[in-house]
Amino acid sequence: MSKTSRVGSNPLRTANEVNWQWSRFNELGVDDLYAIVRLREAVFIIEQNCPYPDADGRDPNAWHLLGWRNHDGGRRLVAYARVFEPGVRYTEASVGRIVTAPEVRGTGLGKILMAEALRRMEELMPGQLVKIAAQRRLENFYVGFGFRPVSAPYEEDGILHIDMIR
Numbered sequence: 001m002s003k004t005s006r007v008g009s010n011p012l013r014t015a016n017e018v019n020w021q022w023s024r025f026n027e028l029g030v031d032d033l034y035a036i037v038r039l040r041e042a043v044f045i046i047e048q049n050c051p052y053p054d055a056d057g058r059d060p061n062a063w064h065l066l067g068w069r070n071h072d073g074g075r076r077l078v079a080y081a082r083v084f085e086p087g088v089r090y091t092e093a094s095v096g097r098i099v100t101a102p103e104v105r106g107t108g109l110g111k112i113l114m115a116e117a118l119r120r121m122e123e124l125m126p127g128q129l130v131k132i133a134a135q136r137r138l139e140n141f142y143v144g145f146g147f148r149p150v151s152a153p154y155e156e157d158g159i160l161h162i163d164m165i166r
Contacts, residue, residue, distance in 0.1 A: 021066040035077035043099050052157040078104045079113040092131040136160035
């Protein structure tokens with residue numbers, strides 16, 4: 001069931017009032033899906049100069065967390081994460097494709113996005129371990145959410161990664 005909620009008066013959030021959408025793949029509208037692909041492509045492929053197959057076949061089996069901000073009379077996707085229940089991607093639950101739009105970086109929205117994703121995961125699958133394949137440069141960011149490294153660093157698509165569990 002697709003659900004949206006509005007971020008309120010938290011000081012970190014006031015500069016980036018965000019409406020959260022939590023949807024299964026088949027609940028996403030065409031415009032939603034286009035916005036997801038556009039944001040992931042802009043950051044993961046173009047900005048990070050990393051040609052890789054973003055359409056990996058996993059989206060239909062995921063939950064999708066979209067953070068929308070009102071923009072010029074419409075809405076703009078400024079935050080996104082993809083969530084898997086245990087046994088879909090890993091034995092553990094998983095969150096990935098965690099991304100914020102360049103124009104909201106430095107506002108704390110990345111932390112808000114990660115906290116929201118973990119909150120939604122806890123509601124959906126209480127007490128489950130969560131595994132991520134984190135970019136190594138973001139290891140400390142994820143440590144701040146209780147993740148710990150469980151692998152040696154490895155290269156994936158030309159970027160150093162590390163597996164982490166919480």
